[in-house]
Amino acid sequence: MKLEEEAHKFMKQKNKSTIMASIYQSSAKETAIFPKDKALEYLTLGLVGESGEIANKIKKIIRDKIPSANWKTDLPNEIGDVLWYCAMLADYLDADLGAIMENNLEKLQSRKKRGVLGGSGDNR
Ligand SMILES: [Mg+2]
Numbered sequence: 001m002k003l004e005e006e007a008h009k010f011m012k013q014k015n016k017s018t019i020m021a022s023i024y025q026s027s028a029k030e031t032a033i034f035p036k037d038k039a040l041e042y043l044t045l046g047l048v049g050e051s052g053e054i055a056n057k058i059k060k061i062i063r064d065k066i067p068s069a070n071w072k073t074d075l076p077n078e079i080g081d082v083l084w085y086c087a088m089l090a091d092y093l094d095a096d097l098g099a100i101m102e103n104n105l106e107k108l109q110s111r112k113k114r115g116v117l118g119g120s121g122d123n124r
Pocket residue numbers: 050053077078081
């Protein structure tokens with residue numbers, strides 16, 4: 001059995017998805033309907049809007065002191081909406097979502113090793 005198949009089987013047993021970011025990105029593009037001459041503005045506003053939906057749901061949990069009955073499914077759905085805009089922004093920039101994810105992890109792991117996870121500044 002190939003390593004990829006073993007990994008897929010293992011993740012399936014753990015009830016985890018094995019979708020690749022690059023595949024998600026290209027599939028998400030099939031649902032991208034917006035004015036291409038305003039793509040950067042549209043995608044940025046969409047990303048902020050969907051992030052705001054997450055913030056609003058969290059705000060209501062704080063306000064009501066009790067999460068809604070569906071909060072554990074509602075929030076991941078909103079995370080998915082944020083992901084869609086991230087994938088389309090990456091596509092607009094001709095960047096691969098998987099590569100962005102890997103680079104981000106490398107950056108954070110490097111900061112962790114160097115003890116600079118806290119603090120501020122993009123290039124620490
Ligand atoms: Mg949404």
